[in-house]
Amino acid sequence: MGLESDSMTADENTNMQGKGLSRRGFLKGVGAGGAVATIATGCSTIDRDGAVSLTPRGPEETSITLNLNGRRRKLKVEPRVTLLDALRNRLDLTGAKKVCDRGTCGACTVLVDGEPAYSCSMLAVEAVGRKITTIEGLGTPEKMNAVQKAFVENDAQQCGFCTPGFVVACTAVLTKNPDATLEEAQAGCGGNLCRCGTYVGMNQALMDAAKELKGGA
Amino acid sequence: MATAAWPEKKDRSLIGKSITRQDGPVKATGRAKYSFDMNPKGLLWAKPATSPHAHAKLVSIDTAKAEALPGVKGVWKDTDLIGEEVRYIGQIIACVAAESEEIATEAAAIVEAKYEVLEHQVIDNDIKFATGRASEQEVGKVADGFKEADVIIEGDYGVPVITHCCMEPHGQVTEVRGGELYSWPSTQNVSRWADRLDDAVGIERAKMHVDCQYMGGGFGSKFSFDKWGIIGTLLSKQTGRPVKLLLDRDLELSIAGNRPSGYTHIKLGLKNDGTITGFEGSVWGTGGGGGYRLRAFPYVFEPKNRKTTMKGIRTNRGGQRAWRAPSHPQTCLLTFSALEDAAAKLGIDAAAFYKKNLNLTARPDVYAEELDIAMKMIGYAKKAHLRTKLDAGPVKRGLGIAMHTWGGLGHASECRVTINPDGSVKAEIGTQDLGTGARTVVSIIAAETLGLPLEAIDTKIGKNAYPASGGSGGSTTTGGISVSTRMAATDALNELLGIAATKLGVAADKLEAKGGRIREIGNAAKSMSWTDACKMLRTGSISKTGANNRTEAQKAGLIDAGVGGVQIADVSVDVETGVVTLIEMVAVQDCGLIIDMKTCESQVYGGVIMGITSALFEEALYDAATGRMLNADMEFYRIAGIKDVGKLKVHMMTGEKYEKRGIIGVGEPPVIAPAAAISNAVANAIGVRVPYLPLTPDHVLDALA
Secondary structure (H helix, E strand, C coil): CCCCCCCCCHHHHHHHHHHCCCHHHHHHHHHHCCHHHHHHCCEEEECCCCCEEECCCCCCCEEEEEEECCEEEEEEECCCCEHHHHHHHHCCCCCCCCCCCCCCCCCCEEEECCEEEEHHHCEHHHHCCCEEECHHHCCCCCCCCHHHHHHHHCCCCCCCCCHHHHHHHHHHHHHHCCCCCHHHHHHHCCCCCCCCCCHHHHHHHHHHHHHHHCCCC | CCCCCCCCHHHCCCCCCCCCCCCHHHHHCCCCCEHHHCCCCCCEEEEEEECCCCCEEEEEEECHHHHHCCCEEEEEECHHHCCCEECCCCCEEEEEEECCHHHHHHHHHCCEEEEEECCCCCCCCCHHHCCCCCEEEEECCHHHHHHHCCEEEEEEEEECCEECCCCCCCEEEEEEECCEEEEEECCCCCCCCCCCHHHHHCCCHHHEEEECCECCCCCCCCCCCHHHHHHHHHHHHHHCCCEEEECCHHHHHHHCCEECCEEEEEEEEECCCCCEEEEEEEEEECECECCCCCCCCCCCCCCCCEEEEEEECCCCCCCECCCCCCCHHHHHHHHHHHHHHHHHHHCCCHHHHHHHCHHHCCCHHHHHHHHHHHHHHHCHHHHCCCCCCCCCCCEEEEEEEEEEEECCCCCCEEEEEEECCCCCEEEECECCCCCCCHHHHHHHHHHHHHCCCHHHEEEECCECCCCEECCCCCCCHHHHHHHHHHHHHHHHHHHHHHHHHHHHCCCHHHEEEECCEEEECCEEEEEEEHHHHHHCCCCCCEEEEEECCHHHHHHCCCECCCEEEEEEEEEEEECCCCCEEEEEEEEEECCECCCCHHHHHHHHHHHHHHHHHHHHCCCCCECCCCCCECCCCCCCCCCCCCCCCCEEEEEECCCHHHHCCCECCCCCHHHCCHHHHHHHHHHHHHCCCCCECCCCHHHHHHHHC
C-alpha cells in the first residue's frame, strides 16, 4: 500500500480507525500515500518496518451495526460506501443531503460523537462504534430543538436543501458554547454553504437560539 | 357579495403581515422529501456516461462491459448521436441503471465510446471568435447624441459565464407502472414538466403523474424534463423498476445551467454638467452552442440617441439556461460601470449624476424616492467621496450605486378551492414552492378571503393533478397564484354566503366572512360561525376553480408589472492583497402589494446575496487547450458563506402609492444590481475600474498594476 512507517505510527493508524478522519488527518493520510485505501480495506496493524498485516474487508458487502440517533441499526454495506450514502440510500435517512460530495458544502453534516462531520467524507465502516446523530435525531416538526425553531421563526431557509446541514452544524457549536458570540457561532457553520442566500435570517437565528439555550428565551 | 379586489389595508388580517412559511418545520427537521430523497421500493440508480471531448464525432458506443457488471439492470444508449457531433464535455451519450449508486457509477465509467476528435473553442471573451452577423439596434441618432456632447468617455467591461449551482442537482426519480409514469422531478414547472415528454417516451400525457413537493433550488434552470428526464423514464420502462437519476456535482455545474457572459465596449457622450447625450455599446459573449442575445441594454438609463450591436460566440461549453432575471445582471453591470466611470471622470458625485439623468429612466419618481432612502440607510452624505480622493493606507473604502428594473406580471394560473360541510377548506393548485414561500402565499390568500386563520387552509401544491399553474420563472408566481386563489375562494365564499343569507335573514350581498364568522357587514350581532354555515352544505361541498386572466387582472388592479430598485454597496479593498470585503449593502425595492412581508424580504436578501456571490467569486473557468471546465466543483466554484456577505439591510416600499398597483413579483429584481453596485464601490475605493467580474484578488491587482 506504500504506507510509510515513519509518517504514520501504529497508534495513529489505530486512532484513525477508531475515530474516523478529521479533514487535516485525511490530508496527512493522503500525504502518507494510500491511507484511504488502507482504511477502506480495514487495515489493522502496521509495524515499524512498514510491513502491513491486513484484515481485508470487501469489496463485497459486509454487515455493520451503527449507533444511530440512539438506536442500533444493522445494515450491509460495501466498504467503499460513505456514511452519507449509507444513511440516505440504505437507511432512508434523507435529511443529510448530497450536494458537493467532497467535503466542501456541509449539506451532509452529521454529529459524530457530538462533533460535526461531513458524512460524505467518512466511510460507513469508519462510523462503527461511534455515536452518530443525524438531523432526524435532533427534533421533529412537532418538537423542534432551539436551533430549528429559530431557523423557522427567522426564515433562515428558502429551498431548504442546505438547511439540515446548517441546523446540525449550528446545533453543535451552540450546544458546546451557548455563550458564543455571533462571530464564533458563524465560524461553527463556516463550513456550510447556502445558494438561496439565507444568511441574514441565519445570523438572527444563531443569536436567538443561543439565547434560548442559555435559558434566556 | 365578496369581490375579488384586494381588501383595503384596514381590512387585511393576513396580507402584508410578516408570516412564517408553513413548511419551515419539515424543512428544518430534515423531514421534507425532495426529489433526490425519494427511495421507492425496488429503486435503481442511474448514472450517465458522458463525452470526454469538447467537440468530436461520436463513432460508436459499446456498453457490453457495463452490462456485464453484476448489479447492472438497464442500459440506455444515445443511438441517434452515433455519427453526429458531441459539442461539449459532459454531454450525455449513454446511461446505466444498477442496484446501487456505487455500481451505477462504476458501470458508467466502463462504457466505451469511440470518437473522432474535432477542434473545439471555449474562449468567450475575445470578439475575434464571434460568429455570424451582429445584430444592431439604433434608437434616435447616436451620431447626433455624440455631436451634442462636450466629452466622449469610453470603457471596456465584462461579466463571465456563471452557473446556477442548485444545491439539489437536476434530475428526477421515475417509475413506470401499468403503462403510467410516476415522476418526482426537481422542477420549477410542475404543471407542464411532462408536456412534450410523451413522444419521447411513448406514454400518453394524461398518464403522466408529476409530484414535486420540495425542490432544492432552480434559479431559472429547471423548467424542462431535459435529456435526463427522457433517459430516466426509458430506463424505468425497460427495467420495470423505479429509477433515480440526478446529476453528480461536476455535471450539475458544467452542463445543467450556464448564464451567458457579456463583454462590452461602451462609448458615452456627456455634457460637462453630467447630462448623458448618447450611448453606443457593442456586446459579445457566449450562450454555449446556441444563439446569443442580451436584452435591456443599455440598462435603466436610456439616452434618446443610442445604438447597440451584439455578436455571439459559439463555444463548446454546456448550453445556456435562464438565470434569475435573464440578461439584466449582465447589462446592469456593463451599463452602470460605464455610467459611474463617466461621473468619476467628470468629477461629479455618482448619486448626483444619476439624479440628474433620471428623466432617462422609465420611473423617475420611484428611483428618486428609492435612491434617497438607500442613501440615508447607508449614510451616504458622510461616507461618499469622489474617486480622486482615496483613503490613505493600503485598505481603502468606497461606495457604489446601481439600479434595476423588472416586469413580474403574474402568470396564467388556476386554483380550486373547496369548502366542505365540516368547515374544512382545501386549496389545490399545480404550482411549486422553490423556497419562495408559494405554498404559504396560497394559504394566506385563501384564509384572508374566507376570513379564516391560516391553519384552516389545507393547501395542496406540487402535482400536475391539480389545476394547472405556470412555471416559476420571471417573478410571475406570486401574482399568478394569488389571483387564481383569490378568484376561486371568492366564488366559493359567495355560494356559501348565499346559503347563509336565508338563515340569517340578510341579503347575501350584505354579508362578509371575518374572524371565522359569517356576519352582516358592520353588524356583528347578525352572524353565525363558519362551521355552522358550512354545516348547511348538506348537499355536499362547494368547489370552485378560479383563474388568473392576466389582462383582466391587471386592469382590475390585482396584479401589475414593472418595478424599480436601488442598491448601494460599501466596500473596503486591500490594495496590497487585492482582497475585496463587502462591509455593508442596502437594497430598496418596490413590488406593489406585498402578500407575506417575511418571505418577501427573504427573497430580496437572497437575491442580494446571490448577486454579491456573483460579484466576488463566480466564474465558470474553462481551459482553452482541453475545453474542460476547471472548477466544476464547489471548492473552486466558490459561493458565498455566512461570513462573506457583510451587513445587509433591505427596505421594502409600502403604502398606498405602491399597494394600489396590486401584486408584482420580486424574485428577480434584487439579484440584478449587487454586482454593479459592488464593482462601482471598488472603483470608488481604489480609483480605478476592475473591468471584469468576479472581483477576485487577481483581477483587482491586475487593475491596479
